[in-house]
Amino acid sequence: MAFLKNCWYAAIWADELKTGELAARTLLDTPLVLYRDDAGRPVAMDDMCPHRLAPLRLGKLLPGGTIQCGYHGLEFDSSGQCVKNPHGNGRVPRGCQVRTYPMVEKHTLAWIWMGNGEPDEGLIPDFGYLDADSGYDVGRRDTIEMDANYRAIIDNLLDLSHAAYLHDGLLGNAETAWADIEVRQEGPYVYVRRDMQNVPPPLLRDLLFKRDGAPVNMWQTIRWSAPSAVLNDVGTYAPDSDRTRFSGQLGCHILTPVSEDSTLYFTAAARQGPLGAEADEGEDALKARIAELRRYAFKEQDDPMLKAQQENVRRHPGVAPVLLPAIDAGPVRCQRLLDEMLRDESGQ
Known part of the structure; x- marks a missing residue:
């Protein structure tokens, strides 16, 4: 499968990349080993020693920030260059080097650039609310392994009408299936907004609002940027109130x-808005419960559906999906933009 490579992908939460430890990741079908050098900067390189192609993740990180291959002891610095051959006369053969990839820490994530183009940090999408100085109280930073293609997950996120059925009672309900929908593009971002009026609040919205089950107005705004970074802005407010009084x-x-x-x-x-009903449960308990509910929705509800959908697509390669204009405009626009970028990058 072709992946867009001249762009930034999240590789790991920054606080999970520990000093003195190696972390293994496979990204874009490429096994990698990640670590911090002696200055604390994130490093990513192919997880393969050029000598006998042994995985470097099975070696160890030495003082000074070099990786020692666990098979024959060759050592590589953070540029991927072999700096020590403990055998024979110690000469390092030409080409004894591991490919490395640029990494940048931003918004509490370590991002990786896996293409051949010049890395542009300005292309990292804005997730400033995750920063320590943002003023937001961010809950659990989670990493979920999904058994689904990333493009199917993009479609899933850009069409939140599915919450009325797949996440019935948790993130949506029958009354939230219909919404006023707006799709727009601003710079590198595509936005899909849904507004729902006078509907029963699903559990997660009720937990964040009044917890009385009374009808509410709700919005959902999804922001997509290529290739696959999505920000979801949701809010709930009383039908008879100003929209500025929301949770x-x-x-x-x-x-x-x-x-x-x-x-x-x-x-x-992260919570936003001036209203909320956290006092009686306690903020820490509420954040933990919300994190678990979100993980349940993504891993236990979205993931099985997307995996099964993917299997059907493979079994029926000639069958084109029937699109519903009211809810598919956003996903279609983003997939077309991604296709254009892939064609441009490949030169086709």
């Missing part, structure tokens, strides 16, 4: 393909 969340849904059939799903949510 809601900002949530990231940052997708990094592992392979054609699997995806790393980086997600974290």
Whole structure:
């Protein structure tokens, strides 16, 4: 499968990349080993020693920030160059080097650039609410392994009408299936907004609002940027009140393909708005419960459906899906933009 490579993907939450430890990741069908050098900077390189192609993840990180291959002891610095051959006369053969990839820390994530183009940090999408100085109280930073293609997950996120059925009672209900929908593009971002009026609140919205089950107005705004980073802005307010008096969340849904059939799903949510009913349960308990409910929705509800859908697509390669204009305009626009970028990158 072709992946867009001249772009940034989230590789790992920054606080999970520990000093003195190696972390293994497979991204875009490429096995990698990640670590921090002696200055604390994130490093990514192919997980393969050039000598006998042994995985470097099975070696160890030495003082000074070099990796020692666990098979024959060759050592590589953070540029991927072999700096020590403990055998024979110690000469390092030409070409004894491991490919490395640029990495940048931003918005509490370590991002990786796996293409051949010049890395542009300005292309990292804005998830500033995750930053420590943002003023937001961010809940659990989670990584979920999804058994689905990342493009199917993009479609799933850009069409939140599915919440009325797949997440019935948790993120939606029958009354939230219909919504006023707006699709627009601003710079590198595509937005899909849904507004629902006078509907029963699903559980997650009720937990964040009044917890009385009374009808509410709700909005959902999904922001997509290529190739696969999504920000979800949701809010709930009383039908007879000003929309500025609301309770809601900002949530990231940052997708990094592992392979054609699997995806790393980086997600974290933060409360927003002046209203909320957290006092009687306690903020920490509420955040933990919300994190578990979000994980349940993504891994136990979305993932099985997307995996089964993917299997059907494979079994019926000649069958084109029937599109519903009211809910598919956003997903179609984003997939077309992604296709254009892939064609441009490949030169086709």
